[in-house]
Amino acid sequence: MSSLSRAEVAHLARLARLAVTDEELDRFAGQLDVVLAAVARVGEADVADVPPTSHVVPLTNVFRPDEVTPSLPRDVVLAGAPAAEDDRFRVPRILGEEQ
Amino acid sequence: MSTDLTRLDVSALTGLLTSGEVSAVEVTRAQLDRIASDDARLGAYLHVEGEAALTAAAAVDRARAGGAEPGPLAGVPIALKDVIVTEGVPTTSGSRILEGWRPPYDATVAARLKSAGTVLLGKTNMDEFAMGSSTENSAFRPTRNPWDADRVPGGSSGGSSAAVAGHLAPWAIGTDTGGSIRQPAALTGLVGHKPTYGSVSRYGLIAFSSSLDQAGPMARTVLDAAVLHEAIGGYDPRDSTSIDAPVPGLVAAARDGARGDLAGLTVGVVTELGGDGHRDGYDDGVLARFAEAVAVLTDLGADVRPVSCPSFxxxxxxxxxxxxxxxxxxxxxxxxxxxxxxxxxxxxxxxxxxxxxxxxxxxxxxxxxxxxxxxxxxxxxxxxxxxxxxxxxRTLITRDFTAAYAGVDVLVSPTSPTVAWPIGARVEDPIAMYAADLCTLPASLAGVPAISVPCGLSEGLPVGLQVMAPGLADDRCYRVAAALEAAQDAARGHRLLDELVAA
Structure with a gap:
């Protein structure tokens, strides 16, 4: 089983949109390496021909009548947002300067 | 009146409320006074609904005075773990990222309790997004164990456990992903039940691990837990994993169990959870209390035998x-x-x-x-x-349960390998923190119901026994837990929690 380097933790943090600090990278890399070694024990199980369980309740599609029901009031929902404008969620620009 | 209303079980409170001997406002005010005097020390609540709670209680009193019977639970105060979305009431899931948010809707669990007339006292502290076993991962503050303020109350529902054990609420809702109802219940001397996955709606629970998350009751007695579970359980079309099946009679099962006859019941003691060759990390005192409780089950007529579940x-x-x-x-x-x-x-x-x-x-x-x-x-x-x-x-663990239940009706184990530990002791060691969930994880992964019931003290701190049952057989958990509770209460002459009050 592989171990987690500081550079890998930095890459994963970027993928997960976490702007972690250098101090956090140092701390997390060590801690996550220990955790990864512990959870890697799942590899000890003999699971040839064992199907995976994603969910314990057998799921089947459920249909409901196609009836219109009220949604939450727009102003109430937008009141919980960090920024709203013109009855919409306001977001920062999507593309960086260089794009 | 001279009775301390905050010390009463819900079954006693409902009697006084429906007979009119006390008003909902009196009960709510007593709880709010208690929170005001004790919560600075315990840190159980993230938000308290002062005036709003009194207003809701006054509405119940008005309805009763007008001749309407608003239901048996009307006027009973309750605390909700802050992972449960509540309309207009601050909800953070223990995280700074949701600080200041007032949700625009109620979770199904909150809505059902509201329509039953219960009075929301406030939202309880928790590990951030329910990730933790001690409530120290709350972004806001740690919660302290009422049995020893220098120790953790368990987690992640540690605000709920501290509130109920510390008499800052008569009962509370917790959520359990890997043990977050059962383990804090065990560490504070309460009853806590994780229902069968899919049997209590997840609509409005801030999701942590969707295939595992489940809300359930935390209470001072098995009967109260059963009453609360019945109030929140059952099919909800708003949760796509909700099971459309009737909830078995949980209150009836608790009453039946309290009669103390377990003849005909077979109980498996899980070897891998504290049995021979699997005692590393377990407190001797926890194993001793567990063994004594298993002996009580035998005395009550149960057929007890060891069962091996190797994948656990x-x-x-x-x-x-x-x-x-x-x-x-x-x-x-x-x-x-x-x-x-x-x-x-x-x-x-x-x-x-x-x-x-x-x-x-x-x-x-x-x-x-x-x-x-x-x-x-x-x-x-x-x-x-x-x-x-x-x-x-996960499939292998489910298969171990299926094989075990072919031979026994329920499985038992300690709920937690140790009693409550000192605040700070495991904060920098994630693996030590994760080990607190050792006994509760198998039932979570298999989606089967499991209850924790107090079974004595070790080092002056509570120990819990866990009863696991097949999916949808939650009634068996309540029956066995009630039988143990009744027998041990009778033997010691009082409830375990009374020793906290005396201390």
């Missing part, structure tokens, strides 16, 4: 891959756009950067660790070795 040894590694993987996906919704805080939106950062800055500032260390671990376990090249393998181990 891998429940901890499987859980700590599956739960972080699901969490890394679920927590993607906290992007600083629709709710909660936003950081760095000063015109110099684009959306991507604002998301990363918001999440960096909004999430605490354990949440970040789990998001990173989950992202790793789901990434290309590692998926099969980690997440895929963990899902197959």
């Amino acid at each position: 040894d891998l429940a901890l590694p499987a859980y700590y891959l599956i739960a972080p993987s699901e969490a890394s996906s679920n927590l993607a919704r906290f992007d600083g756009v629709r709710f909660g805080i936003r950081v760095g939106d000063d015109g110099t950062h684009d959306l991507d950067e604002v998301m990363a800055l918001t999440r960096e500032q909004g999430f605490g260390p354990e949440v970040k660790r789990r998001i990173i671990l989950g992202t790793y376990a789901l990434s290309s090249g590692y998926y099969e070795a980690y997440y895929g393998q963990a899902q197959k181990v």
Whole structure:
């Protein structure tokens, strides 16, 4: 089983949109390496021909009548947002300067 | 009146309320006074509904005075774990990222309790996004154990456990992903039940690990827990994993169990959870109390035998891959756009950067660790070795339960390998913290119901016994727990929690 380097933790943090600090990278890399070694024990199980369980309740599609029901009031929902404008969620620009 | 209303069980409170001997306002005011005097020390609540609670209680009193009977639970105060969304009432899930958010709707659990007329006292503290076993991962403050204020109350529902054990609420709702109802109940001398997965609605629960999360009752007696479970359980079309089946008679099962006759019941003691060859990490005192409680079950007529579930040894590694993987996906919704805080939106950062800055500032260390671990376990090249393998181990654990239940009606184990530990002792050691969930994880992964019931003290701190049953047979958990509770209460001449009051 592989171990987690500081550079890998930095890459994963970027993928997960976490702007972690250098101090956090140092701390997390060590801690996550220990955790990864512990959870890697799942590899000890003999699971040839064992199907995976994603969910314990057998799921089947459920249909409901196609009836219109009220949604939450727009102003109430937008009141919980960090920024709203013109009855919409306001977001920062999507593309960086260089794009 | 001279009775301390905060000391009464819900079954006693409902009698006084429906007969009119006390008003809902009196009961609510007594609880609020108690919170005002004791919560600075315990830290059980993140938000208290002062005036709103009194207003709701007054409405119940008015209805009763007008001749209407608003239902047996009307006027009974309750506390909700802060992971449960409540309309207009601050909800943070223990995280800075949701600080200040007032949800626009009620979770089904909250709505059902509201329509039953219960009075919301407030929202209880918890490990951030329910990730933890001690409530120290709350972004706001730690919660203290009423039995010893220098020790943890368990977690992640530690605000609920401290509130109920400390008499700051007569009962509370917790949620359990890997043991977060049962373990804090055990560490504070309460009854806590994790229902069959899918039997209590998840609508309006802030998601941590969706294939595992389940809300359930935390109470001072088995009967109260059963009453609360019946009030929140049952099919909900708003939860796509909700099971459309009637809830078995849980109150009836608790009453039946309290009669103390377990003849005809077969009980399996799980070897892998504190049995021969599996005692590393368990307190001697916990194992001694557990053995005494099992002897009580034998005395009550149960046929007790050891049962081996070999795959349970891998429940901890499987859980700590599956739960972080699901969490890394679920927590993607906290992007600083629709709710909660936003950081760095000063015109110099684009959306991507604002998301990363918001999440960096909004999430605490354990949440970040789990998001990173989950992202790793789901990434290309590692998926099969980690997440895929963990899902197959999950199948093996379910098979062990199925095989065990072919021979026994219920399985028992200690709820937690240890009693409550000192605050701070495990904070920098994630593996030591995760080991607190050793006994509760198998039932979580298999989706089967499990209850924790007090079974004595070790080092002056509560010990819990766990009863696990097949899916949808939650009534068996209540029956066995009530039988043990009644027998031990009779033998010691008082309830375990009375020793906390005397201390």
